[in-house]
Amino acid sequence: GKLIIEARIDRENIKTFPDWGGQKYSSARLMTKGKAAWQYGYVDVRAKLPCGTGLWPAIWMLPQSGAKWPDDGEIDIMELVGHEPGVVHGTAHFGASLT
Numbered sequence: 001g002k003l004i005i006e007a008r009i010d011r012e013n014i015k016t017f018p019d020w021g022g023q024k025y026s027s028a029r030l031m032t033k034g035k036a037a038w039q040y041g042y043v044d045v046r047a048k049l050p051c052g053t054g055l056w057p058a059i060w061m062l063p064q065s066g067a068k069w070p071d072d073g074e075i076d077i078m079e080l081v082g083h084e085p086g087v088v089h090g091t092a093h094f095g096a097s098l099t
Contacts, residue, residue: 007050037064043077055082071095 010026049057058079065072076091 033064045077047078049078049080049088051080051082051085053082056080 005028007025007027009024011024014020014023014026043059043061045059047057047059056079059077060079061075061077062069063072070093073092073094076089076093079089079091081087081089
C-alpha cells in the first residue's frame with residue numbers, strides 16, 4: 001500500500017493546538033506507541049521533499065522506553081533543513097547515560 005502525507009494550508013484548524021506558532025500549514029505525525037514496536041528490521045521510504053527557508057521535513061524514530069527525550073535516544077532517518085537544500089541529514093541522538 002501507499003501512505004500519502006501532504007502539507008496543507010490549514011490555519012483555522014491548527015491554531016487551536018497548544019503548540020501553534022502562527023504557521024499556516026500542517027502535515028502529519030504518525031505514532032505507533034502502544035500499538036506496534038520492533039527491535040530489528042528496516043524502514044523503506046520514498047519521499048518527495050519540499051525545500052525552502054523555514055521548512056524542516058523529517059522522518060525519525062523514538063524508542064518505546066519511558067525515559068525522557070533526548071536521554072532515551074532518537075534516530076533521524078532523514079532531516080532536510082530548509083536553509084540547506086542540498087544536504088539531507090541522518091543522525092543518532094542520545095543522552096549521556098547511554099553507552
